[in-house]
Amino acid sequence: MICKDCGQEMLTADSCTKEHLTLGCAVVHRNTEYFDCGVRCHDCGIVNAKGNIHHLGCDVERCPICRRQLISCGCWEKLGLKLKAC
Secondary structure, eight states: OOTTTTTTBBTTTTTTSEEEEEEEEEEEEEOOSSSSSTTTTTOOOOBBTTTOOOOTOSSSOTTTTTTTTTTTTHHHHHOOEEEOOO
């Protein structure tokens, strides 16, 4: 499967190349800290290593606002924003 944001094959890429998320007018850094270093992500396939970024939509990526699961935390809806990588 190809990442719609970075264009790489998700299961073989070491990291997504989109380093930021756009939240309305604000741009925030994506989470790049991991506890299971060296292991490939069970959902998007990136190598879990400091500095690497999950592909958008991965169930492991953490929200930069609340630090819960990005795809289900609800921060984006509460702020009335659309989440997108940039």
